[in-house]
Amino acid sequence: MIHLQNVRKRYRRPDGGWFEAVASTSLSIGAGEIFGLIGYSGAGKSTLMRLINLLERPDEGSVIVDTQDLTGLSARELRRARQNIGMVFQQFNLLANRTVAGNVAFPLEIAGWSKGDIEKRVAECLEVVGLTDRAGHYPAQLSGGQKQRVGIARALAPNPKVILADEATSALDPKTTQSILDCLQDINRRFGVTVVVVTHEMNVVRSICQRAAVLDAGRVVEVLDIVDGRIEAESELARSLLEAA
Amino acid sequence: METLTFADALANLSMMAPEIWQACKETALMLVIGLAAAFCFGGPLGFLLYLTQPGQIFAHRIVNGVLGWLVNLVRSFPFIILMVSLVPLTRILVGSTIGPVAAAVPLSFAAIPYFARLVEQTLREVPRGVVEAAEAMGASPLQIITKVLLVEARSGLISGVTILTISFLSYSAVAGVVGGGGIGDLAIRYGYYRFQTEVMIAMVLLLVLIVQIIQFVGNRLAARLDKR
DSSP: OEEEEEEEEEEEOTTSOEEEEEEEEEEEEOTTOEEEEEOSTTSSHHHHHHHHTTSSOOSEEEEEETTEEGGGOOHHHHHHHHTTEEEEETTOOOOTTSOHHHHHHHHHHHTTOOHHHHHHHHHHHHHHHTOGGGTTOOGGGSOHHHHHHHHHHHHHTTOOSEEEEESTTTTSOHHHHHHHHHHHHHHHHHHOOEEEEEESOHHHHHHHOSEEEEEETTEEEEEEEEETTEEOOOSHHHHHHHHHO | OOOOOHHHHHHHHHHTHHHHHHHHHHHHHHHHHHHHHIIIIIHHHHHHHHHTSTTSTTOOHHHHHHHHHHHHHHHHSOHHHHHHHTHHHHHHHHSOSSSHHHHHHHHHHHHHHHHHHHHHHHHHTSOHHHHHHHHHTTOOHHHIIIIIIHHHTHHHHHHHHHHHHHHHHHHHHHHIIIIIOSHHHHIIIIIIITOOHHHHHHHHHHHHHHHHHHHHHHHHHHHHHOOO
């Protein structure tokens, strides 16, 4: 579903040197997988994820999502392609002046859906995340976990093939974290959506991921297989992340 | 000089009612033209100032620098000097340099960059992440402006309009004195040059009342639109 081929991303440092956020990296994520990107702060995991929907444009390499090379698209084509890739954020990034239903409707309005279709789809998505009774509330009236559910419903609304979750549970307490992870897993199972999660917590990976790439200094150190919550780690970095969990 | 009783003062003022009403209309006309110019040109300019900043969707260092410099340039002129320097332009545009319409030319000139800065500042308070979320959903620049920035900043924009209106009510009094007419002009002509203090007091009280009303309405509207 997602193929990153020799992608590389560097930033100019204030001192004039370069910071290599993602060193030449290749990664393939299968359709219907829940794939983790794990590492410590500054390891490049968020940048790597943001390359998938081209919020960051790679300096080199190609980004193929659903057989389409995003790096070669025009601005208009890229906007269309992005409607196929939902995103969930650590800080939720909801529109404060729109209701819960309005927030979920937002990506559908952007995609040009009709009013009737939007209404129907919003109701479905709120049902999936269990927020039907909060449709008319504003984000400020919700708890953190509820806000993130709105974020997930919003990401799910346009029937995307892929959902990217960038530290989606890092602002939440452990109990809420588990319910959000369950929600993501539920969506993955019911709708076959490929899910990519960025996290610094091995527990998140253990809880829902089938595979996970361990990142350090912009490189993939190891790709872990998670079977029944068991993780066989070879690299020192992966072990230290495991111990921290 | 004979002392004036309160009843005499009221009688004088009521005799002047038609002139006071005329002055109010002139002030309103100056404000309406100035604010309309601020919305039509200052608003988009404010958006452009914001959107061309580094990290925003139309980031462009040179455009941003030039626009910022121009806005600062016009804003550096003390209003009275801006007014005098724009006399030739006013004559070309309006065909005259007196009357509320002529006075509205320098008012508009001052209001455009003033409002642009207010808009820019307000837009900066919209969290970057919300704009980014819209980008990730495939929103076009126009959709980001109309569906994200305008909606998320609407309460702040209303507060900006309130500030602008009150500032330019005061500017319009200055413009009035050099031929624009209006409430300020009336206060100076009667209250100062003709020593009719009661006119001065009445005009100031009128302005106090207008400012209070504008601020009250602005606050109510801003609060109602703010769901954060």
